[in-house]
Structure formats: C-alpha cells, structure tokens
Amino acid sequence: MISTLGMVLILFAGTMIGFQQAAKYTDRTAQLRQLAHALQRLETEIGYGQTPLPVALERAAGHTRGPVQELFREAAQRLLLEDGSSFHECWEGTLEAGWGRTAMRQSEKASLSRLGAxxxxxxxxxxxxxxxxxxxxxQTEEETAREEQARYSKMWKSLGVLAAALVVILIV
Structure with a gap:
C-alpha cells in the first residue's frame, strides 16, 4: 500500500515538473504579447496624447497584467518619486529589480534597456x-517564443511523465 502511494507520488511529481517547465514557454509568449501591447499603448500616449512619461507609463500598465504591469507601474513610481534621476536610471533600476519575476529572456531585457536609454x-x-x-x-521575439512553445511544451510534458515512470520502474 505504501509503495503504491510512493509510486503515485513520484509519477505526480514528475508530471508536475514537466508541466511547470512547459508553462514557462506559455508564460513567455503571453508576457511578450502583453509587452508589445503596452509599448503600443505607450507610443499612443506619447505620440498622440502628448502625455508626460510617468502618466503614460501608468496608463500603459493599466492595460496589462502580471509582471509586465508591475514593470511599467514601478517605472512610473520611480520616475515620480526619485528627484534628479533620469528616466534611463529609473528604467534600469526597474528592470533589474523586476526582471526575475518575468518569464522573458535577456534579449528582451536588452531591447527594453536600449529603449530606456x-x-x-x-x-x-x-x-x-x-x-x-x-x-x-x-514581436520578433514573440514569434520565436511561439515556435519554441509549440516545439518544446509537449516535449517537457512527456519528458516529466516518462522520467517519473522510469524512476518508478527502477525502484520496483
């Protein structure tokens, strides 16, 4: 009875690890889509609304969610609170502080860093x-992320189940 429960727990854990790895690909694609939308909103606010940068960042944040929203909102707050700091300094500080909460990669961070300058x-x-x-x-990174999601998401799910099944077989 206990050995059966142990095998089920091993299978469950392996499956969850595989699904968690697959979810990273899905999260990256969704966050890149949100980021592109937020940048488009920021362009509209700056170009056509002639909105000051902190307000434009806050409005762009209002139309997204998750880590992308946090990045834009934190940048707006830093820009409003820190006296004498340039936008680039506030933006870099925001990226450094909040990038770990995103599923995006360093290439996207480099693009945003160049934008901040x-x-x-x-x-x-x-x-x-x-x-x-x-x-x-x-948008180019999003296309690549979609391809990677299609290619690797199923692989990670299967790999998690199969690796757990292998461990169970080796234990028995």
Missing part, C-alpha cells in the same frame, strides 16, 4: 521611432 531625452517623433523599433524586436 532613448525615452525621455529626445523629441516626440524620435521617441516614437524608438518605441516602434522596440515593438518590432519584441
């Missing part, structure tokens, strides 16, 4: 160009 220091048209460039980079 350009926002707030040039005219509206230049900022919109930088936002469009960042959106294109993020």
């Amino acid at each position: 350009a926002l707030g220091i040039s005219d509206r048209e230049d900022q919109m160009k930088h936002l469009r460039l960042a959106m294109l980079q993020i």
